[in-house]
Amino acid sequence: MTGDxxxxxxxxEDLTALRERLFQHAAQAGMRGERLDDLLLAVNEAxxxxxxxGGGDGTLSxxxxxxxxxxxxxxxxxxxxxxxxxxxxxxxxxxxFGLWLMSQLCDEFTIQRIAGRSRxxxxxxxxxxxxxxxxxxxxxxxxxPDESWARSEVRxxxxxxxxxxxxxxxxxxxxxxxxxx
Numbered sequence: 001m002t003g004d005x006x007x008x009x010x011x012x013e014d015l016t017a018l019r020e021r022l023f024q025h026a027a028q029a030g031m032r033g034e035r036l037d038d039l040l041l042a043v044n045e046a047x048x049x050x051x052x053x054g055g056g057d058g059t060l061s062x063x064x065x066x067x068x069x070x071x072x073x074x075x076x077x078x079x080x081x082x083x084x085x086x087x088x089x090x091x092x093x094x095x096x097f098g099l100w101l102m103s104q105l106c107d108e109f110t111i112q113r114i115a116g117r118s119r120x121x122x123x124x125x126x127x128x129x130x131x132x133x134x135x136x137x138x139x140x141x142x143x144x145p146d147e148s149w150a151r152s153e154v155r156x157x158x159x160x161x162x163x164x165x166x167x168x169x170x171x172x173x174x175x176x177x178x179x180x181x
Contacts, residue, residue: 006064007021007063008062009021009059010057010059011050011051011057011059011073013051015048022040022043022071023036025064025069029126030126031069031124035124035128038124039122039124041101042105043073045098045099045101046073046120046122049099050074053075053077053080054076054077055075057075057076057077058074058075058076059074061074066126067125068107068108068123068125068126069124070121070122070123071121071122072119073119073120074117074119075118076116078113078116078118080118080120085100085103085111086100088100099111102120102122106122106124107123107125108122109123
């Protein structure tokens, strides 16, 4: 497997510059169209969470290997918890869609709390399977005493994306067996 060394930028109020850097890196990795738009929207949601809820201080890093484009968004506050992830679309509110939306747009979505920091990891397959479904991935290792994690995998039906299935696995639990759409 080959991979790049990635790039990292501080998160600040200049969201346009961050989006442009992310766009350039993802486009060079081969992402196009709706997949690229989905990644940009998911990362935008994660960055806004850092600015509004994560102490306003964080980093965005992006890397890739033969399979995935990976974006890590880390904040300094460390308040994000896996219990904040809605299992279904929030209703009756105009806010609170960010984490749910990230879980819907990305092939893999994880949250970790490590040493007082929160990290959201957003991963997109660079090459989707012929059906358009994300390939299942595994979580290795258990979180330590200072860590918690959640993982979401989204698999959709090949026809039109309807019937999406989301698995969210929390630390301390057993990962659900993959279900077919």
